[in-house]
Amino acid sequence: MNPGPVILEAVRLTKKIGKREVVKDVSFSVRAGEVFGFLGPNGAGKTTTIRMLTGLVRPSGGRVTVCGFDIRRDFLKAVRQIGCLIEYPEMYPYLTGWENLEHFQRMTPGIPKSRVGEVAEMTGLADRIHDRVSTYSLGMRQRLGIAQSLLGRPKILILDEPANGLDPFGMQEMRTFIRRLAAEEGMGVLISSHLLNEIQLVADRVAILSDGKIIHSGTMGELFARKEKVRWRISPLETGKRILKEEGVDLYEEDGFLIASHRPEKAHLFNEKLVKNGAQVFQIETKLPTLEDLFMELTGGTSR
Numbered sequence: 001m002n003p004g005p006v007i008l009e010a011v012r013l014t015k016k017i018g019k020r021e022v023v024k025d026v027s028f029s030v031r032a033g034e035v036f037g038f039l040g041p042n043g044a045g046k047t048t049t050i051r052m053l054t055g056l057v058r059p060s061g062g063r064v065t066v067c068g069f070d071i072r073r074d075f076l077k078a079v080r081q082i083g084c085l086i087e088y089p090e091m092y093p094y095l096t097g098w099e100n101l102e103h104f105q106r107m108t109p110g111i112p113k114s115r116v117g118e119v120a121e122m123t124g125l126a127d128r129i130h131d132r133v134s135t136y137s138l139g140m141r142q143r144l145g146i147a148q149s150l151l152g153r154p155k156i157l158i159l160d161e162p163a164n165g166l167d168p169f170g171m172q173e174m175r176t177f178i179r180r181l182a183a184e185e186g187m188g189v190l191i192s193s194h195l196l197n198e199i200q201l202v203a204d205r206v207a208i209l210s211d212g213k214i215i216h217s218g219t220m221g222e223l224f225a226r227k228e229k230v231r232w233r234i235s236p237l238e239t240g241k242r243i244l245k246e247e248g249v250d251l252y253e254e255d256g257f258l259i260a261s262h263r264p265e266k267a268h269l270f271n272e273k274l275v276k277n278g279a280q281v282f283q284i285e286t287k288l289p290t291l292e293d294l295f296m297e298l299t300g301g302t303s304r
């Protein structure tokens with residue numbers, strides 16, 4: 001992917017609530033056409049940061065620019081570029097999806113009526129758009145909320161935990177749809193989550209937030225390269241274990257495999273040794289870490 005221009009930039013954002021700093025020196029940027037994951041456990045400060053990004057809350061320090069506009073100095077110009085969904089969208093359940101969208105379209109100056117059909121199409125709601133919202137699934141309601149936020153053609157979409165409460169199918173739909181917005185519409189998308197797998201499957205880059213601070217940020221590739229392991233299937237297992245340990249390899253057992261912490265490029269050297277010493281090697285493969293492994297490592301939790 002060719003990264004587009006920076007659309008959203010957070011520089012040294014800090015938020016004090018009472019005496020507590022709940023967001024500490026948070027900086028990152030989101031580019032056009034990319035999905036940026038904002039990952040952290042409950043209470044890490046994701047929503048507070050997002051509230052500052054969208055101008056709902058004033059930072060105690062630092063600044064936010066959207067398409068070059070400072071959110072404090074040029075509030076209207078900046079927020080016009082943002083579409084956001086924070087917590088559950090408020091919709092009129094007794095109206096249809098279309099009527100809800102039309103209502104917001106009429107309330108917002110400068111949005112043509114034709115945009116309603118476009119956003120319904122973009123969010124995959126076209127075939128149910130004339131049904132009442134009360135008959136929608138949670139996933140459809142979320143997408144209607146997003147459709148509403150897309151009415152004004154924002155350059156960046158900010159979604160606070162959009163996967164909350166969705167079943168695996170709903171999550172899959174949401175992911176496909178978010179990727180499409182980035183790839184086809186060239187939007188920047190910031191998506192927060194405490195679900196490690198969720199971000200892993202949708203984001204190009206990620207920032208991991210813990211206790212108000214960013215403890216890691218980078219591309220998904222860079223993140224994974226940190227903790228690549230090698231999975232061995234060897235018989236007899238005990239012989240394999242002994243020989244690899246003699247070679248100074250750190251390892252543990254999982255589902256009948258040995259998971260070894262060495263560079264994948266070294267596998268052929270160890271393989272030779274194993275075979276020479278009477279161990280049969282059936283399988284050698286690279287094992288990518290889960291984001292959960294990484295998170296545990298980065299936050300100093302207990303992880304293998």
Ligand SMILES: Nc1ncnc2c1ncn2[C@@H]1O[C@H](COP(=O)(O)OP(=O)(O)OP(=O)(O)O)[C@@H](O)[C@H]1O
Nearest residue numbers: 017022040041042043044045046047048049161194
């Ligand atoms: N209005 C407030 N008054 C007092 N404390 C607050 C307020 N808003 C947030 N906090 C505290 O700030 C910290 C960060 O909260 P925030 O909601 O930003 O976290 P989060 O990462 O969004 O968590 P979650 O995954 O639960 O949504 C928490 O400890 C929370 O209790």
Ligand SMILES: [Mg+2]
Nearest residue numbers: 046047048160
């Ligand atoms: Mg939150």
